[in-house]
Amino acid sequence: MEQQNKYAKSIERLNEAVRMEIATSLQYMYFHVRFEDAGYEYLAKLMKRTSIAEMRHIEELSERIMYLQGDVDMNPIEPTRAIHGVSDALRFAMTIEQNTIDKYNEWSRLCSAEDDTVTHRIFQNLTVQEEEHLDMFRTELQNMEDYGEQQYLALQSIAHSKEIVE
Numbered sequence: 001m002e003q004q005n006k007y008a009k010s011i012e013r014l015n016e017a018v019r020m021e022i023a024t025s026l027q028y029m030y031f032h033v034r035f036e037d038a039g040y041e042y043l044a045k046l047m048k049r050t051s052i053a054e055m056r057h058i059e060e061l062s063e064r065i066m067y068l069q070g071d072v073d074m075n076p077i078e079p080t081r082a083i084h085g086v087s088d089a090l091r092f093a094m095t096i097e098q099n100t101i102d103k104y105n106e107w108s109r110l111c112s113a114e115d116d117t118v119t120h121r122i123f124q125n126l127t128v129q130e131e132e133h134l135d136m137f138r139t140e141l142q143n144m145e146d147y148g149e150q151q152y153l154a155l156q157s158i159a160h161s162k163e164i165v166e
């Protein structure tokens with residue numbers, strides 16, 4: 001009889017996390033290319049940078065799975081959504097981050113209770129980063145509401161033009 005991996009539950013959680021991170025990374029890269037095409041300089045950069053940060057999370061989680069002698073499920077948990085509006089994109093990004101934070105908090109706690117302190121710490125550290133992402137998206141949305149959508153996007157476009165001539 002094949003021996004049950006004592007870290008099976010951790011591996012299951014890590015794999016769900018990998019699949020969430022892949023979907024998130026692709027979603028942000030989608031926002032990046034759309035915003036860049038629209039000339040929204042800062043937003044485009046912000047999305048690219050965050051997409052790459054999520055990609056690094058995939059790597060970190062995957063390495064832990066391999067260490068625990070599991071196999072990585074390298075498939076997105078859901079398809080990328082074709083969201084075009086800037087405020088809708090920011091709101092969706094905030095929802096993604098909040099869901100991720102909720103899951104990682106729960107999994108961190110469960111892994112700790114099962115004496116897998118390393119996976120516990122990985123989820124804990126990732127939660128800190130996801131909270132920073134959430135905060136960043138929240139700030140952008142707040143700016144947009146404070147300045148008004150037209151003003152906010154105009155400032156982004158001017159930054160884009162400046163980037164070209166400088």
Ligand SMILES: [Fe+2]
Nearest residue numbers: 021053054057
């Ligand atoms: Fe992440």
Ligand SMILES: [Fe+2]
Nearest residue numbers: 097129130133
């Ligand atoms: Fe994130």
